[in-house]
Amino acid sequence: MSRVVKLAVIPGDGIGPEVIAEAEKVLDAAVSGSDVRFEPTRFSLGAGRFLETGDTLTDADLQAISEHDAILLGAVGGVPGDPRLKDANIERGLLLKLRFALDHYVNLRPSKLYPGVPGPLAEPGDIDFVVVREGTEGPYVGNGGSIRTGTPHEIANETSVNTAFGVERVVRYAFDLAERRRKKVTLVHKTNVLVHAGGIYQRIVDAVAAEHPEVAVDYLHVDAATIFLVTNPGRFDVIVTDNLFGDILTDLAGAVTGGIGLAASGNINPDGAFPSMFEPVHGSAPDIAGQQKADPTAAILSVSLLLDHLGLRDEAQRVTIAVEEDIAARGSAPRTTTEIGDAIAARLSA
Amino acid sequence: MSRVVKLAVIPGDGIGPEVIAEAEKVLDAAVSGSDVRFEPTRFSLGAGRFLETGDTLTDADLQAISEHDAILLGAVGGVPGDPRLKDANIERGLLLKLRFALDHYVNLRPSKLYPGVPGPLAEPGDIDFVVVREGTEGPYVGNGGSIRTGTPHEIANETSVNTAFGVERVVRYAFDLAERRRKKVTLVHKTNVLVHAGGIYQRIVDAVAAEHPEVAVDYLHVDAATIFLVTNPGRFDVIVTDNLFGDILTDLAGAVTGGIGLAASGNINPDGAFPSMFEPVHGSAPDIAGQQKADPTAAILSVSLLLDHLGLRDEAQRVTIAVEEDIAARGSAPRTTTEIGDAIAARLSA
């Protein structure tokens, strides 16, 4: 009995198509010989599509994508400063629209320092933690506006919206994950200033913690958390935080673990009501696009998260191990995007 | 003709009194022999005062403080988790109340890696930048609330408020500062998500930049800015950003330049309508209070900012140089808080 997984593939802009080609190669290698088969549908979305047709994400696109079992996304975004994209906001209109419409309430971002990877810290220690970033609320809801815009009397507001429903489900996910890891959850927020938005997180973490007596829980203000990320990143296991703080912490975490060329992410709807979406944390890097300079590792590690999410635990594990082995074997000689993808795929077929 | 400066001194909690004792010692040494004299009034404020009297900052306190020429603050905040402080929020009721009531719209935070200071980065390079953090708006305005609090139907909101008036004055300050430095301003925000709050900053930076053709201007999303702070902090000269992003970036900046034991700050009202307030970025660290373990350097560097703000440029410069010399001469043997203060004061009297 074979299982067919309908996969929506959004290569996107810049280096997106290059890294996605390698990610798909590894995905196929991971399931080759098994009874699982990926059936990809390609979606042309991003700055390129916008410039061609004026569309960012149509209702028809969204409908078609949502009929898939999972989504693999490269990177979207045009050349910074391109005047034709001035009013586009591909990030909000495409990336965030997908996350919100498909109820990706868990934005899962593991950070691990792989042996052999050079990073900016002098004494990094063992780094292996996961940020569980809320994905559908907070300051990302788009609940803002301005009046007298562009005049000396302008007022521009932006409202962070947080609900018990939204916070509880992501906090529960974080505790369940911690139960399968080193059993520690750190809530990061700014409760001393954002009294209400922080308060709802603190109260719900306290309540859920009571159901998980084996899990150690602590709290850090976001400013202090950035200090620990560079002075003692080994103290973290699972971090749970809001959409904006999660965005900031995961870029910093990517940097301290050797660069966002390695940082993978999953935009997950754990309920399975909508397809989850897997993407490298890095952007489209148009300056190096088409030159085979991009590192596809982050996209390939996103494939591992995708496999894990689909319940293909062994396959996910094998991809991660192949990546770790490849990283350990990396010399200083640069390899092309394809060479890296080929090397990792070869380890899976071996 | 002698000048008397009325100084409000708020030693505060924890290590606050210890570091302030050294800061005052250095302040006096810096002006000894000149025609300037500091006349201190001590204010008992913080967790200690709250526990004694139930007051955080009374109208009478605020009135008395505002009649001074400048404020020197140590650190405020009780022992974390102290049940008697559960509903206190000394941060909002005291520290932020002072910043807002005294219209401290520039929160000035220099970051410099002094030769000889060990930091967490393997290859830090030359680090010397200043964060100009907006101090009276943004997500810090306290414009939030929750309904059905503590129930499964809770909604907790928090609104960032930004005005052209408030943004323009801090952006102008940043450009004026850049003119006297390496002539580069970096705006940090999250314009791709916080479209309105980010838009007002971007528009005003563009407008003010047009009046400063010699100043190079760039823009970074806050997540990318944290990456550069650990991979290439030397790229920054003056960063201008909102209240919350400034809070996050300056703690991280403190960490990469050797710890917040060295990070000074000024809460400045450049118009002079209200006294400005100078304080180390670090907190009250109750765990090491009264043990002579705290490093008073951040408080002493805050004194240098205070002197500079009062127009005592030479004295400010001399304090900075004395600190730099002391840091360069530091061995690995720990010194007490008083020993460090004495050593720096002695260099000024020499």
Ligand SMILES: CC(C)[C@H](C(=O)O)[C@@H](O)C(=O)O
């Ligand atoms: C592109 C941007 C909207 C996005 C975010 O802020 O979430 C990105 O920074 C990320 O972390 O995936």
Ligand SMILES: CC(C)[C@H](C(=O)O)[C@@H](O)C(=O)O
């Ligand atoms: C104590 C807290 C309210 C304060 C802030 O967030 O501004 C502190 O972190 C700081 O940076 O001075």
